[in-house]
Amino acid sequence: MSSSTPLLTVDELSVVFHRRGSDDVRAVDGVSFTLEEGRVTGLVGESGCGKSVTSLALMGLLPSRGLTVGGSARMRLPEGETDLLSLSPSRMRDLRGAQLAMIFQDPLSSLNPVIPIGLQVTEILRRHRGLRGSAARKEAADLLHRVGIPDPTRRLREYPHQLSGGMRQRALIAMAVACRPKLMIADEPTTALDVTIQAQILELLRDLVVEEGTALLMITHDLGVVAGLCDDINVLYAGRAVEAAPRGPLFAEPTHPYTVGLLGSVPRLDAPRGEPLTPVRGSVNDNIAWTDGCAFAPRCDHYTMKCLRGAPELVHASEEHAHRCVNPLAGERAADRAVQESPAAVGDEEARG
Template sequence: MSETVTLEPGGRRGRRATREPVDRHQALLEVKNLNVTFQRRGGRATRAVDGVSFSVKPGEVVGIVGESGSGKSVTSLAVMGLLPSRGVQVSGEALYRGRNLLTMGNQELSSLRGRDLAMVFQDPMSSLNPVIPVGLQVTEVLRRHEDLTRQQARDEAEDLLRRCGIPDPRRRLGEYPHQLSGGMRQRALIAIALACKPALLICDEPTTALDVTIQAQVLELLKELVSELGTAMVMITHDLGVVAGLCDFVNVMYAGRVVESADRRELFAHPRHRYTHGLLNSIPRLDSPRGEALRPIPGTPRDTIAWSKACAFAPRCQFADDDCVVDDLELAPLGAAGHRVRCVHPAPEEDK
C-alpha cells in the first residue's frame, strides 16, 4: 500500500495532485468472479451473487440493472466491504488500482472509503445521521481525509452543497436531515460522497425515492461529475430509462448472475437475452404509440431455478425448452464487439 497512498499535508489542490494520475484507459475497478453466499443459522445457503465480473474506467459509467433479488445491491455492498461478516461468504476479486478490496484489512479499507471510494444509497433519510447537522456530516468526511482547518472545511462544504444544487447552502449546513426535503437530502448525501472527490462512486438506486423532476436534477449532477472530474461510476438501478440516459456500459443481472452485458446503444438497439428483450417490451414507454398492448414477462422474479441446474430465467421464458436445462450456462460473446449473452435461445438481432 505504501506506494499508492501518500498523505501529504497541505491544501486540497496539493493533495489532489499527489494522488495517482488518472489513466482514462486503464480500469480503475475490476471485479472478477465475485460470489456472495448468505447462510442463515439453520437455513439453506443462498447464493445472492454468482460469478459477477465487470470493470470500470475513470470517466465511465457502468450500469448494473436488475429487479429485486437479482443481486445488484449485494454486489455493490460486497465491493465496498459493507456486508456483515457473520453468515456471509464473499469470494472472488475486486481490484481497485490493482489492490483487492475483498481481502484488504478493515483499517486500510476505511482509509480508502470516503476518500477514494464513495457510495450513495437509495434512502437518504436512513443514510444520514438524524441527530447531526448536515454541515457537520460533510465537514467530518473532509477533515477525516484531508488536513483542513474547521473554517476551511466549512467553506469547502458550503461550496460542495452549492455545486450539488442546494440553494442557500450556508443556512443548510446548520440544519438537520429531517429539515430537508427528500431531494435535498439525496443531494446532501451526494455532497458527502463527493466531499473528497472520490475516484470511484457507487450509486445504489440514487433516484428511486425521488420525484422525476428532482431525479432529473440529480442525474444531471452525476453526469457533470463524471465528465468534469473523470470519476468512475457504478450505477445500480432497476430503471432502464435511467440506464439509457446515463450509462456507457450495461450489465443486466438476473438471479445473481449477469445475463447480458453490452455497450448502452448496442444493448437497447439489440437486446439479445430473452429477459432483457422481454423487459424492454413489457414496460410502458412515454413515447410509444398508445393502444399497443404490453407484452409482459409471465411469473415473478421469485420463480427461478438454481443456475447450477438450468437457466434461472427459463421458468418465465416463452422460448425455454429442454436445451435450457444445462448447468452453468456461459456468458458468451454474441454479435457486436463486447456484447455478451447468457442464453441458449437469444433473440434474433433484428428483432427489437
C-alpha cells in the same frame, strides 16, 4: 468500450449467505465487470437479483459473519493495484470517502437525523483532507453549492428532516464527492424522487463523472435511467450477469429474453394510446438453480429443453456484446419480437425440445 486500463476489475465475485438449518443463499454468483474512469457502468435487474449486495461487497459493508465472499475486485490505488475484498476493515475505512464512495437509495435513513448536515459533511473533510474549523465549513458550503443546494451556508445548520428529498439526496452526493474519489457507487439514487428532481440528480451525476473523470457504478431497475446515463450495461438475474454490452448495442439489439422483457415493461411515448405493457411474467423467486440450467427458464417464453441442461456460459456474440443464453433472440429487433410473441404462441415443452 474504452481500451484504457480499467480502474476496477471485478472477477467472479460471489456472495453466499449461510442459514442455520437451511440451504445457503447465493445472492451473487460469479459476477464479473470492469469500471473505467470517466464512464458510467450500469447494474440492472429486478429487486433480488444481487445488485445491492454486489455494491456492499465492493464497499466492504457486508456483515463479517454468516456469509462467504469470493472472487476478486482489483482497483488501481495510489500505492498500486489492490484487491478490495482482501483488505482489512481499518484499511477499507481509510479508502471509503477518499478513494471510493457510495450514494445510498434512501437519503433520509442514510443521514444521521440528530446531527446537522454541516457536521456530517465536515466529518469527511476532517477525516480524509485534514480540514478544520472555518476552512472545513467553507469547503462544505462550496460542496452544497456545487450540487445545487440553495443558500448552502444556512443549510449547513439544518437537520436532514428540514431538507426536501431532493436536497437530502444532493447532500449525500456532496458528501460522496467531498474528497474527489476515483470510484463512486450509486444505489438507486433517484427511486424516492419525483421525475423532475430525478432528471436533475442524473444530470448532476453525469457532470461529476465528466468533470472529475470518476468511474460511476449505477445500480438501478429503471431502464429509462440507464438509457440517459450509462455507457456500459450489465443485466443481472439471480446473481449472475445474463447480458453485457454498451448502451447502444444493448438497446438496439438485446439478445437475452430477460433483457427484452425488461425493455417491454417500460412505457414508450411512441406507443399507441391504451397499448398494454408486456411485463416479465412471474417473479424473481420463480427460478431454478444455475447448476440445473438457466435460472430464468421458468419465466422465459422462448426456452427449449437445452436451457435445462446445465448452466449456460456467457457467450460473446460480438467483441462488445455478451449474453448467457443458449437460445438468444437475434435477427429481427428482439424487443419487437418479444412483444409479438406471447406464452400462448409457444408450443408445449416436448415440441420445443
